[in-house]
Amino acid sequence: MERPQEGRGSVNAARPSMGAADAPNWNALWARLAFEEWRRRGLSMAVVCPGSRSAPLAAAVAALRGVPTIIAHDERGGAFAALGAARATGRAAAVVTTSGTAVANLLPAAVEASKTGTPLLFVTADRPPELHGCGANQCIRQQGIFGSFAAWSVEMPCAGVDVPLSWLLATAGEAWDRAHAPSHAAGPVHINWAFREPLAPIVQPWDRASLGEIERWLDGDRPWRDPIAQGSVDAVAAQVIDGARAFASRAQQPILCVGPLYSPGMRAVADRVAAALGWPVLADIGSGLRSVRTCVNAIRHADLIVLDRDAAPQLPDAIVRVGALHASRRVNEWVSSALGQGARLMLVRTTAEPADPDRAASAELVVDVRADVPAAARDSQAVPTVDARAPHHSSAAWKRADEVVDGVLRAALDGDADAPIDEPSTARIVSESAPSGCTLLLGNSMPVRDADMHAPWMNEGVPIAVSRGASGIDGMLATAVGHAKATGEPTIALLGDITMLHDLSSLALASTSGAGVVIVVVNNDGGGIFHFLPLQQHPALLEPWSTAPQGADFSAAAKIFGMSFAQPQRRGELRGALDRSLADARNGRCTLIEVRTNRAENLAFHRSLQAQVTAALHEPRVNAAPCRPLVLVHGFLGSPDDWCPFERALREIPHAPPTIRADLLGAARALIAAGNAKPSLPQLACALLGALRRDPRLQGGFDVLGYSLGGRVALEWMVPQQGAAAGANDIRVMLASAHPGLDDEAERSQRANADARFAEQLAAIDGARTADERDARIASLLDAWYSTPMFAPLTSGPAFNLILQRRREDLQSSGTASCWAAIVAGCSPGSNEPRWNALQAAGDACTVVTGEQDARYCAVMQRSGHLGIATRMIKDAGHALPMEKPEALARLAAAWAAPHGSAHETIETGSTHQTGLA
Numbered sequence: 001m002e003r004p005q006e007g008r009g010s011v012n013a014a015r016p017s018m019g020a021a022d023a024p025n026w027n028a029l030w031a032r033l034a035f036e037e038w039r040r041r042g043l044s045m046a047v048v049c050p051g052s053r054s055a056p057l058a059a060a061v062a063a064l065r066g067v068p069t070i071i072a073h074d075e076r077g078g079a080f081a082a083l084g085a086a087r088a089t090g091r092a093a094a095v096v097t098t099s100g101t102a103v104a105n106l107l108p109a110a111v112e113a114s115k116t117g118t119p120l121l122f123v124t125a126d127r128p129p130e131l132h133g134c135g136a137n138q139c140i141r142q143q144g145i146f147g148s149f150a151a152w153s154v155e156m157p158c159a160g161v162d163v164p165l166s167w168l169l170a171t172a173g174e175a176w177d178r179a180h181a182p183s184h185a186a187g188p189v190h191i192n193w194a195f196r197e198p199l200a201p202i203v204q205p206w207d208r209a210s211l212g213e214i215e216r217w218l219d220g221d222r223p224w225r226d227p228i229a230q231g232s233v234d235a236v237a238a239q240v241i242d243g244a245r246a247f248a249s250r251a252q253q254p255i256l257c258v259g260p261l262y263s264p265g266m267r268a269v270a271d272r273v274a275a276a277l278g279w280p281v282l283a284d285i286g287s288g289l290r291s292v293r294t295c296v297n298a299i300r301h302a303d304l305i306v307l308d309r310d311a312a313p314q315l316p317d318a319i320v321r322v323g324a325l326h327a328s329r330r331v332n333e334w335v336s337s338a339l340g341q342g343a344r345l346m347l348v349r350t351t352a353e354p355a356d357p358d359r360a361a362s363a364e365l366v367v368d369v370r371a372d373v374p375a376a377a378r379d380s381q382a383v384p385t386v387d388a389r390a391p392h393h394s395s396a397a398w399k400r401a402d403e404v405v406d407g408v409l410r411a412a413l414d415g416d417a418d419a420p421i422d423e424p425s426t427a428r429i430v431s432e433s434a435p436s437g438c439t440l441l442l443g444n445s446m447p448v449r450d451a452d453m454h455a456p457w458m459n460e461g462v463p464i465a466v467s468r469g470a471s472g473i474d475g476m477l478a479t480a481v482g483h484a485k486a487t488g489e490p491t492i493a494l495l496g497d498i499t500m501l502h503d504l505s506s507l508a509l510a511s512t513s514g515a516g517v518v519i520v521v522v523n524n525d526g527g528g529i530f531h532f533l534p535l536q537q538h539p540a541l542l543e544p545w546s547t548a549p550q551g552a553d554f555s556a557a558a559k560i561f562g563m564s565f566a567q568p569q570r571r572g573e574l575r576g577a578l579d580r581s582l583a584d585a586r587n588g589r590c591t592l593i594e595v596r597t598n599r600a601e602n603l604a605f606h607r608s609l610q611a612q613v614t615a616a617l618h619e620p621r622v623n624a625a626p627c628r629p630l631v632l633v634h635g636f637l638g639s640p641d642d643w644c645p646f647e648r649a650l651r652e653i654p655h656a657p658p659t660i661r662a663d664l665l666g667a668a669r670a671l672i673a674a675g676n677a678k679p680s681l682p683q684l685a686c687a688l689l690g691a692l693r694r695d696p697r698l699q700g701g702f703d704v705l706g707y708s709l710g711g712r713v714a715l716e717w718m719v720p721q722q723g724a725a726a727g728a729n730d731i732r733v734m735l736a737s738a739h740p741g742l743d744d745e746a747e748r749s750q751r752a753n754a755d756a757r758f759a760e761q762l763a764a765i766d767g768a769r770t771a772d773e774r775d776a777r778i779a780s781l782l783d784a785w786y787s788t789p790m791f792a793p794l795t796s797g798p799a800f801n802l803i804l805q806r807r808r809e810d811l812q813s814s815g816t817a818s819c820w821a822a823i824v825a826g827c828s829p830g831s832n833e834p835r836w837n838a839l840q841a842a843g844d845a846c847t848v849v850t851g852e853q854d855a856r857y858c859a860v861m862q863r864s865g866h867l868g869i870a871t872r873m874i875k876d877a878g879h880a881l882p883m884e885k886p887e888a889l890a891r892l893a894a895a896w897a898a899p900h901g902s903a904h905e906t907i908e909t910g911s912t913h914q915t916g917l918a
Contacts, residue, residue, distance in 0.1 A: 021211065021218060025204040026159040027195055030168055031060035033214075034191075035094070037172040038121065040223045042372070043067050044093045045085035045486050047078040051098020053138070054125035055199040058096055068485050070513050072478075075102045077506040079109035080475025081513075082120055084482025087465060088439065090263045090372030092119035092179045092189075093482065099126050100138040103145055103192075108474040113188040114149040115469030116262040116324075117351045119179035120188040122146070128158050128194045142192050151187035152178035158194050161207065165214050169224035177228050182368040184352055233265055236369040237272035240348050243365045244277060244320045247346045251318035253394045254279045256297075257335060259323035259355060260286030260468045265369040266350055267463075270322050271295060277320075280313075280398040284326040285431075285442065285452040286466035291459065299398050301405040303328035303453045304613045311617035313397040315341060322348040324355045324468055327452045332357075351469075401617060403658060407651060408612045409454055415648035417572025417641065418802060423522055423602050424454045424609060425571050426595050430494050430520055431455035433578045434462045438585075439487065441465040441480040443495035444473050447522060451494065465491075473499040477519060478506040484515035490585035491516070492578070497523040501550060504557060507592075511561040516585030518578065519563075519592045524599045525549045558592040566593045572802070575641065576809040583814045627657035627897045629702045631692060633710030634664060634882075635737075637785065637807055637820060642707075646882045649890035656890070657897040660697060662688055664710060665816070668823050678826035685716035701730040705893055707882050709827065711738020715835050718842040733842070734896055736849045736881045736889065737790075737857050740864075741834025752830025759824040765817035778811045790854050793878030803883060840867040847896055851877030851884070 023029035035046070035057075045068045046061045048054075061069055068085075072078030075097050082093035097103055103124045113120045127139045143155060154171060157163055172191075179189040198204065217224060231239070248254040256279045261267045267288040274281045274295045281295055282302040289295040299305070306312045307330060315338040325332050339345055339360040346363040347354050354364065413425040427450035434440040436459050442448040448466055458464075465483055467476065477500065480493035500521045510517045526549040543549075558565035564584060566577040574595065581591035632643045640661035650656045667688040671679040679687070692698055706714035714733045742748045761781050768774035782804060786795050794800055811817050825831075839846055847870040850861040857879065861871045872892050877885045 021208060021215075023206075024201045025198060026161070026206055027056040027199065028059060028201055029165075029206065030156075030159040031056040031193075032063055033165060033168055034123075034172040035060040035064055037169050037224055038092070038094060038176060039064055039067055040221060041173070041176045041227060042091040043121075044089040044091040045070065045082060045482065047072050047082045047093065047095045049073070049075045049078050049095065049097045049102060051102060051125065052199055053127065053195055054096050054098040055201075056195055057123055057125060057193065059201055061094075061096060070481070070485055070509065072509050074478075074505045074509070075105035076108060077475055077478035077503065077509050079106045079120070079122070080112075080478035080503075080506075081482035081485070081509060083109050083113055083118055083467075083475070084441075084465065084479035084484075085486035086113075086118050086120055086482075087116075087262050087479075088264075088463065088483040088486045090265055090370070092121050092176065093486070094121040094123055097122075097124050098138070099124065099142065100140055103140075103142050107146060107149070108472065110146045110149045110188045112467055112469045112472065112474070114151070115351065115353070116260075116467075117184065117186040118188070118262055118469075119186050121175060121179060122150075122188055122190045124190065124192050126192050126194045128196045146188065146190050149188065150190045151181060151185060153190040153192065156191060156193040158196050161210055165210065165212065166224075169214060169217070173223060173225050180228065180230075182230075182366075184349055184366050184368075187352070230368055230370045233268040233272065233369060233373060236265075236367050237269045237276070240269060240273050240322070240365060240367060241276045243348075243363070244273065244346065247320065247344070247363050248279075248318035251316075251344075253314050253316045254318040254320070254392065255316040255394070256281045257319055257321045257326065257331075258282070258287040258289055259284045259321065259326050260466050261288060261323045261350075262469075263350075263369075264373040264463075266323065268373050269367070269369055273322065274298070278392045278395070279320075280392070280395045282326070282331060284323075284328070284331075285448065285455060286327065286464050286468060287323065288464050290455060290464070291457065291462065297392075297395050297399075299402045300455065300457065301402055301409070301453065302326075302331050302334075303449075304405045304610065305398070305401045305617070306330050306334040307610055308614045308617060309334070309337070311401075311614060313394070313401060315343065316394075317343050318346075319343055320346045320348065321355055323350065325357070327448050327466070327468060404616050404619075405613050406456065407658070408609070408616050409456070411648060411651040412609055412612065413454065413571075414456075415644050417570065417575070417644065417806070419571050421568060421571055421574055421595055421597070422605050423450055423524070423595075423597050424605065426520070426522060426574065426597075427451040427494065428454045428456060429571060429574050430492060430578065431458055433575065433582070434492050435459055435582065436461035437487075437489045438582065439463045439465050439480070439483040439489065439491040441476065441483060441491055441493040443476045443493070443499045444468070444471050445496050445499065447494045447496055447499075463487075473502050475503055475506065477503040477517075478509055480517050480519070481506065481510050481513050481515050484517050484585075485513055489516075490518060490582055492518045492520065492582075494520045494522070497521055497525065497550065497552060497554075498548065500554070501552060507557055507561045507563070510590045511563055514588045515590075516588050517590045518581040518585050519590065520578075520595060521554055521592065522595050522597060523552065523554065524597045524602060525551060526599060554592060554594045564589070564591040566591065568593065568595065572641075572806065576806070579809065579813050586814075627655065628700065629698055630657040630659050630893060630897060631662055631698070631702050631704045632659055633662045633688070633704060633706040633714055635708030635710050635880075636823070637810070638707075638710075639663075639665065639806070639810060641806070642882055645886035646890055646893075649887040650894060653890060653894040655898075656894040657703065658697075660692075660695065660702075662692060662710070664688065664713065664823070665819055667691060668819055669815075672819060672822055678822050681712060681827040681832040682716050682719075684823065684827055685713045688713060689717055703732045703734070703897060705734045705736060705889075706738055707736045708738055708879070709823075711735035712740070712827070712829075712835075714738075715740060715838060715842075715846075718846060719835060719838040720841060732845045732847075734847045734849060734893060737851065737854060737879045738848075739829065739857065739860055740836050740839050741832065742829045743834050743836070748830045750830070752828050755824050755828035755830060759821040762817045762821035762824060765811055766815065774812065775808075778808055778817075781811075782807055790856065790879035793851070793853050793876075794880040794884050797884060799883060836863075836867070839864060839869060843868065844870070846870070847872065849874065849881065849889070849892060851879060851881055853877060854879045 085093040283289040283298040345361045347361045480491045484491040568574040704714045765777045848864040849872045850857045874888045
């Protein structure tokens with residue numbers, strides 16, 4: 001249930017608060033004044049749990065403006081939702097409960113908030129003093145119920161004229177300040193509030209003169225007293241940088257360990273510190289530093305790199321730890337080994353407890369940063385204001401090892417979309433599917449560890465939410481709801497089956513809160529993590545006493561709460577389900593995706609991956625300079641995942657170049673969002689090149705393999721004096737089935753008209769009124785597109801059904817068809833200049849590749865050869881080379897990356913078709 005609001009993610013800004021002076025009685029007045037003070041302080045969310053004794057507090061929340069609210073029937077889940085909101089924003093959320101055991105249900109969230117310094121306000125109603133100790137109903141001793149886990153507690157007297165209202169406002173302000181105390185002392189605050197009758201808003205006259213000195217405050221919008229001062233992100237970052245540099249001034253192998261971070265402010269500090277130091281950064285998945293643009297020196301796969309100590313880089317001699325311990329036990333043990341051999345440890349502490357189980361720290365810096373990050377600071381995070389330094393020399397070995405491990409993972413997990421689903425690939429797919437602005441919440445036990453081990457570079461601007469304070473499985477779904485509700489953006493929650501069952505009641509919270517949550521449940525029928533622990537050696541204790549098999553079918557749970565449900569069997573199906581679910585989440589709807597796996601098979605697969613990683617790390621390095629990265633640009637109606645079969649084939653070739661997939665659709669969406677309704681080919685090329693140039697992995701130059709439309713985009717970078725080609729003089733381009741353009745004016749006009757009609761067909765897909773109508777339009781358009789002769793070899797192959805399924809799923813995503821329509825209209829060969837002159841001028845920087853059965857593009861290849869351009873032909877292939885002949889194209893690309901052989905070459909491939917497509 002949710003109070004009606006103006007649109008999804010609304011904070012009721014247009015809804016006036018009910019004036020405190022109009023309160024019907026003393027109870028209502030006091031409650032309204034307290035919540036008004038908290039609203040002025042920046043209350044991120046209010047959760048109301050139903051009850052009678054708490055009615056004045058619930059009425060005060062209902063009167064608020066500008067604060068998202070949720071009604072939660074389960075106090076435990078409601079408290080965790082507040083926890084999620086506070087972590088997402090850095091500002092306290094409030095939970096209102098009635099008396100009795102309702103209060104006790106807040107304890108698990110209080111424990112987690114206390115361990116991580118998360119500000120919360122637990123506002124609990126209580127019986128008045130005269131009803132205690134006499135057997136009154138629903139009456140327990142609530143004072144001190146949270147014990148040492150409360151940062152502060154206060155007993156509120158019953159409302160009345162005897163207590164000045166200024167005391168009330170000062171106490172409310174004190175509660176807020178205690179919750180947001182210096183970072184190492186922040187946490188949950190308990191406001192236990194006794195109420196006498198009337199609890200309902202019954203009118204009982206009270207003396208308005210009692211307002212006294214606070215009347216002027218009521219007319220303004222400032223807090224009763226100014227909040228405590230906290231350091232800015234830049235000031236705290238500078239403090240940490242100076243301390244770290246002084247600490248490691250004589251170190252030869254320093255490293256920065258960044259564990260889970262629980263506030264936007266501290267994540268921004270870590271970002272700046274990492275950039276300034278230039279050291280290798282062992283970044284836990286919960287650090288938020290796993291985006292390549294966020295932290296160039298981040299090491300994604302430290303857990304697997306240190307799997308074999310002999311293959312890992314040299315032990316550090318100085319370690320600076322920011323935040324909590326890593327989720328990876330191996331990383332923590334590796335750090336302990338370094339400390340045992342004399343390494344020095346400095347802690348940058350933000351919580352009550354130091355992250356130092358070895359008791360080895362020789363320096364400690366307790367910092368206090370604004371938990372929330374002002375808009376100006378957020379906007380500047382990509383360009384740190386501190387002096388960013390070049391990578392330390394010790395970073396090279398770590399980066400090489402990281403790329404080796406990621407190569408193994410890409411080969412094993414990113415390839416065939418038709419491969420059966422498994423837990424490592426699930427974590428990898430979910431992690432890379434989270435778009436900018438979407439929170440990714442990782443459940444404890446295996447999900448957070450699988451993501452920490454296997455996640456690739458993540459999209460920029462994806463907040464990571466973990467609960468590693470007490471590492472419990474309590475309230476994880478409710479926490480995800482809180483993140484989504486407070487931010488107004490979707491949240492993806494990757495949870496285990498036991499974790500989901502533990503928080504099953506929060507499905508009601510998710511389905512009724514108006515927050516968009518995508519719930520991915522990995523169901524291996526029990527506690528799969530115990531197979532990775534010493535208990536594995538004791539099967540009689542392992543099964544069933546530890547794993548606790550449960551046999552749950554989550555489709556029934558989704559049906560009960562009116563959620564969409566999917567149960568993908570293969571990797572490609574999971575990607576499609578996530579795309580569709582995220583589109584629904586942007587409209588405030590929730591989806592439950594169940595991924596079924598086998599615990600024993602999961603253990604074996606992890607062990608196999610680890611063996612491959614160890615072997616790859618021990619493989620001798622070639623002394624020759626490494627190949628430059630190869631950027632892959634897909635074609636029309638395609639996606640970056642179309643390159644998966646090609647990448648899988650490329651990795652089978654020794655010393656092949658690393659690959660980076662470009663996203664044409666993403667570049668076009670950015671242009672359209674900026675007001676360019678029909679981006680031209682040069683504009684699209686310029687936008688894509690700008691995005692690539694910002695990728696630190698490409699700073700040393702790169703080669704490009706562009707297929708079809710992707711090749712035409714890449715050819716724009718070869719145009720002299722073209723804005724899109726700024727800084728592109730070091731780029732080499734291989735054009736696969738790409739046409740440089742039409743010379744004949746009549747042919748260009750005809751093509752422009754045809755593409756305009758095709759764009760209208762595409763745009764009509766998003767205009768469909770029903771799902772059936774949309775499906776019919778998609779089917780009609782794809783039938784027309786793939787009926788052209790150049791696709792005949794593709795459509796006759798067994799891979800085509802998978803391709804067609806992918807295209808249907810892509811076009812079903814909201815806005816995708818309209819975006820492709822804009823690309824067709826703006827990038828048509830009929831409305832853009834031909835680039836034959838640019839091709840000729842490029843000379844050795846370009847190579848043209850064509851399929852033998854693609855007659856039209858064979859003519860392109862012949863003309864290119866006459867212009868002195870190197871050409872290649874693949875036998876028994878048509879137009880769609882990456883999908884028809886990925887192995888042959890991979891051999892060509894690998895040879896081209898280290899050029900040798902004649903300028904005109906035919907690759908003999910036989911006639912078999914590739915059977916897998918991502």
